[in-house]
Amino acid sequence: MMKMSEGRRKLGIVFASGASNRVCCLIIYGAAALAMGYEVKVHLVNEGLVAFRKDVLPKLSTGDAALTAFPEYFRPYVDIYLRNLEEAVRSGKIKDWYSWLKELKETYRDSFKIYACSVASQFYEVKKEDLADVVDDIKGAAAFLDEVYGGPILYIG
Amino acid sequence: MMKMSEGRRKLGIVFASGASNRVCCLIIYGAAALAMGYEVKVHLVNEGLVAFRKDVLPKLSTGDAALTAFPEYFRPYVDIYLRNLEEAVRSGKIKDWYSWLKELKETYRDSFKIYACSVASQFYEVKKEDLADVVDDIKGAAAFLDEVYGGPILYIG
């Protein structure tokens, strides 16, 4: 078996949440790891898979509160986050999530893969052609776990 | 200290969520890892512990929306998931979660353990006898972390 210490560092990310106040973590941790030379593989499951539909992903860069989830107490803070996110995207301070992912894929190519879970695709009735073009492939849990073994996995739930 | 590269691969799963649109991840990733020869250990905490009560676990294979959580936008997609899950179980296409877990435990025996967190058991007032028989034992966080060290941990929150 390959030693965990051999070869390149890895980061696995399972995106289950689909929330616009969680997709930021996928991108911030993913971009940071890629910049440090890691291989980064994302597995889209549950609402996280739906969030990568062509018609949904753009909404995650907007201030639409229907795409967030949080304990009620935090509402005013999530409102601040959404306002700042929307303003930062509008002013060009940061790219919208889709464009940022697209750029990461162009820069890091095979080091950055985004897979749709095959079981989730069936149960949520999401087909490859429904998904944004940043999604590379449909893959099962075994393939994903195997590709990222040796590094930590962030399950963004 | 044992090298992470030595011995069998490991997967730790913390199940905190208890949602029927998250328990699928416990089983899909768990089953995939077991089939690849990993040791898989699950730690049940918070609502994830309650979900493994004898009287609750069967409900997670039904279309009952009270057991789901998601940003409001995803409601129609979660409805599709629940309908497909219920139909797949009814038609025998997949086993209900309890039966699937039971089968995994019979097949993989000591390679697949499910523990209830001792602190969660106290604070949620869940006793060993309240839990489905797929739960092996009550164990603390230290024992769980130690058993899975060397592999990634999916915190399903």
Add this chain to the structure above:
Amino acid sequence: MMKMSEGRRKLGIVFASGASNRVCCLIIYGAAALAMGYEVKVHLVNEGLVAFRKDVLPKLSTGDAALTAFPEYFRPYVDIYLRNLEEAVRSGKIKDWYSWLKELKETYRDSFKIYACSVASQFYEVKKEDLADVVDDIKGAAAFLDEVYGGPILYIG
């Protein structure tokens, strides 16, 4: 590259949730790992960052349901948790989360660090001086990932 098997064991914790029925995991797993000699590093993001504001952290040790999140079905169980948590803190059976964190930091010093994510700090408008004194520093995702590489990461979402 340092072998994952060399040096001390590590645990990374990303606290994204901010819920009072999740912060327990940060502390229970963190304390267990520290007692076993691990290095533990926490990265505060999203509502998890807000939860560590001076004016919010004390509320996470109370029975205030506005700080919880769960599928509706679990409400009576979360009520039991909150009642037991509040009672345990009041009776001195356990410390409130802030005091427990403070004690862990005094005991384990450099082995236990809590960082606020720099991007989250900007988007949620949380400044260092707004945060409880158990937060050591503001750090980016790259620094956090690098410090914990070799151990698992619990993404408490």
